[in-house]
Amino acid sequence: MTNQPTTSPVSGKSRTWFWLVTPLLLSLAGTGIYFHNGEAAPEQKAEKGSKGRRFFQEDDAPAVVAVETARSGDFPVYLNALGTVTALKTVTVKPRVDGELVKVHFSEGQLVKAGDLLAEIDPRPFQVQLQQVQGQLQRDQALLKNAELDQSRYQTLLEQDSIAAQQTVTQESVVKQYRGSVEMDQALVDNAKLQLNYAKLTAPISGRVGLRQVDQGNIVRAGDANGLVVITQLQPISVVFTLPEDRLPEVAKRYRQGQDIGIEAYDRSGKTKLAAGKLIALDNQIDPATGTIKLKAEFDNREQTLFANQFVNVRMHLETLRGVTQIPAAALQHDGQGPFVYVVDGENVAHLRRIEPGPGNDEKIAVPNALAAGEALIVNGSDRVKDGAKVDVAERDGQTVAAQPNANPPDSEAGKRRRRG
Secondary structure: OOOOOOOOOOHHHHHHHHHHOOOOOOOOHHHHHHHHHHHOHHHHHHHHHHHHHHHHHHHHHHHEEEEOOOEEEEEEEEEEEEEEEEEOOEEEOOOOOOOEEEEEEOOOOEEEEOOOOOEOOOHHHHHHHHHHHHHHHHHHHHHHHHHHHHHHHHHHHHHHHOOOHHHHHHHHHHHHHHHHHHHHHHHHHHHHHHHHHOOEEEEEEEEOOOOOOOOOOOEEEEOOOOOOOEEEEEEEEEEEEEEHHHHHHHHHHHHHHOOEEEEEOOOOOOOOOOEEEEEEEEEEEEEOOOOOEEEEEEEEEOOOOOOOOOOOOOOOOOEEEEEEEEHHHHHEEEEEEEEEEEEOOOOOOOEEEOOOOOOOOOOOEEEOOOOOOEEEEEEEEEHHOOOOEEEEHHHHHHHHEEOOOOOOOOHHHHHHHHHOO
C-alpha cells in the first residue's frame, strides 16, 4: 500500500494569506517613500520661496536702459511718395502707304535719332505713279504755252482791229483753263513725290525702339493698328507721383517762388538710388477720391536707369533746417497727453519731457524746441522707466558702459542683464 502525501490545512492557508498581504505591503511601502520624499526637501521649498522673494524685490532695481545723445546740425526735410516713370514722348511708327515691307534697318532695343531710316516699303508703284503725273504735267504745260502765244497774237490783231474782240476773250479763258490744269498736275506730282517719300519710314523722335511688330516681306497698310515699332523717348524722362493735399501749400509756395525742388528716384525697395531730377509741374486739381495731387518731375536719365511705366519711390527735398536739434526716432514716445522723451541727467535719473517733434525720417527727428544738443535720451528699455526714477545706463551711443560697483546685486535681474549685455 502506497502512502499518499497529504497537505496540511494550516500551510495552505498561510500561502493564501502571503499572496494577499504581500501586494498590500508593497503598496504601503511605495506610498511611504512618496510622502517621505515630498517632505524630505524643505530646503528646496525654502529656496523656491527665497527666489520668489528676490524676484519681487528686483522690481525696485534700476531699469537697464540704452541712451543716445541729441545732436545739433543741418536737417534735410524730405517728402516721400510713390511714382510711375512716364516717357515725355512715345510714338508708334505706322506706315502711311500700302505696300510690301522690303527692308528693316533697325535692331530691337536700338537707340535711334530723329530722322534715322527705320524701314522701306517697295517704292516701284509710287515711282511709276510719279512718272505718270510728271508726263501729264509736261503735256499741260506745253498746251498752256501754246495758248499763251495765241493770246498774244490775238491781242496784237485786236489792236489792229483785224479780229473780233470776242475771240480774244475766248482765248484768255483757254489760257486760264490750261493754267488750272498745270496747277492740278503740279499738285499730283507733289503728292506722288510725297507717297514715294512715305515708302521710307524714318524715326519721328529720338529714343529707344521696342520690339518689331512686322517682319520683312509682309504687306503693310496705312490702317494697321499695331504699326511697325514703338519708339520711347528716354532722355529726358519724367516721373508722375502724388502727394497728400496737406503738403501742397508748402510745395506750391516754393514752386511759385521759382526755387528748384530736388527729386530723387529710388527702386522698389527704396534702397538703391536710380536718378536725380527736379520738379517741373503741379496738376491743376486735387483728386477728391484720394485727397492727393499729382506732380511731375523730370530726369535727364543719362545712365538710362529709368524706363517707361517703371514703379519708383520718390523723395522730394523740400528744405534744409539749419542748426536744429536732432534726436533718434527710437527715443520718441506717445501717451494720452502727446509725444514725450525720457532725458537722463548726470546722476542717471530719468526725467519725462514733453516735446513738439518736427520733420523726421526713419532714423532722426528734428526738435526745434524743448531739447538741447548733448542731452542723453533713452532709446531702449523705457518700458520700466518712471519719471524721476534712477536708471542703469548699460549702453551709450552704441557703446557698452561698464557697470558701476555695487550698482546692482550680483544675483539681481539687472545684474544678469548687464552681464549678458
